Amino acid sequence: MSSPLLQVENLTAGYGPVPVLQDVGFEVPAGTIAAVVGPNGAGKTTLLRALSGSLPAVQGTISVSGTSLRGVPTEKLVHHGVAHVPEGRGVIGELTVDENLRLGGLWRKDRADAARAVAEMYEMFEPLARRRDSSGHQLSGGERQMLAIGRALVARPTLLLLDEPSLGLAPRIVDLIMTTLRDLRDRTGLTVVLVEQNAHSALPISDQAIVLSLGRVAVATSAAELAHDPEFRTAYLGF
Numbered sequence: 001m002s003s004p005l006l007q008v009e010n011l012t013a014g015y016g017p018v019p020v021l022q023d024v025g026f027e028v029p030a031g032t033i034a035a036v037v038g039p040n041g042a043g044k045t046t047l048l049r050a051l052s053g054s055l056p057a058v059q060g061t062i063s064v065s066g067t068s069l070r071g072v073p074t075e076k077l078v079h080h081g082v083a084h085v086p087e088g089r090g091v092i093g094e095l096t097v098d099e100n101l102r103l104g105g106l107w108r109k110d111r112a113d114a115a116r117a118v119a120e121m122y123e124m125f126e127p128l129a130r131r132r133d134s135s136g137h138q139l140s141g142g143e144r145q146m147l148a149i150g151r152a153l154v155a156r157p158t159l160l161l162l163d164e165p166s167l168g169l170a171p172r173i174v175d176l177i178m179t180t181l182r183d184l185r186d187r188t189g190l191t192v193v194l195v196e197q198n199a200h201s202a203l204p205i206s207d208q209a210i211v212l213s214l215g216r217v218a219v220a221t222s223a224a225e226l227a228h229d230p231e232f233r234t235a236y237l238g239f
């Protein structure tokens with residue numbers, strides 16, 4: 001495996017006096033996908049919020065390519081090659097698909113490459129190409145999810161943080177999103193932290209699986225190994 005792109009050590013974070021995440025540590029090698037799975041309330045979304053800086057860490061370190069992200073505000077993360085797609089998706093309903101995509105590249109100095117990146121998103125997510133002039137409000141759930149991911153990718157991140165991309169979507173759309181992530185990893189070396197309730201969809205495209213339970217890392221192993229673990233299968237995959 002390659003060197004870690006993301007290193008998390010002793011991370012403690014939460015919303016009040018009682019931390020939700022306690023002493024969480026793991027590494028994600030460059031060019032791999034790490035699925036974060038676990039039961040409702042385990043702290044998966046909280047972990048992603050802490051990684052993206054939208055929830056300050058009480059303790060611990062988060063570094064990307066050896067640079068600490070501590071104190072880096074969410075809006076500056078993109079300068080460190082990190083893009084966050086939160087649950088709920090964050091598409092701007094008043095703007096068109098094209099305007100939303102171009103927003104993702106606004107900060108970039110290389111305007112020509114930002115425009116190229118937008119064009120690539122239409123190739124990658126064909127349903128978006130047909131909806132480029134529709135407003136965000138007019139999109140289906142699947143289209144909104146593709147747009148949110150597309151907008152994040154226009155920034156050409158090295159690390160993509162994704163919260164429950166499959167939530168509420170038809171299996172066909174979930175497949176398209178998962179396949180696209182896998183292809184991106186294989187083609188561009190993108191590193192992904194994929195929070196998913198839907199382990200069934202996430203594990204086949206993931207290299208590593210991190211199982212969170214009660215705010216702690218219960219298991220960190222290869223995704224293939226976890227998918228074949230009888231206990232895990234019964235608890236999370238239902239067979």
Ligand SMILES: Nc1ncnc2c1ncn2[C@@H]1O[C@H](COP(=O)(O)OP(=O)(O)OP(=O)(O)O)[C@@H](O)[C@H]1O
Nearest residue numbers: 015016020038039040041042043044045046047197
């Ligand atoms: N804004 C908040 N303020 C206070 N507590 C919160 C907040 N958001 C989440 N929590 C609590 O933190 C714990 C972990 O929640 P979190 O959303 O991270 O879990 P999760 O693993 O993502 O669950 P799910 O799969 O249901 O989304 C839960 O006990 C939840 O009630």
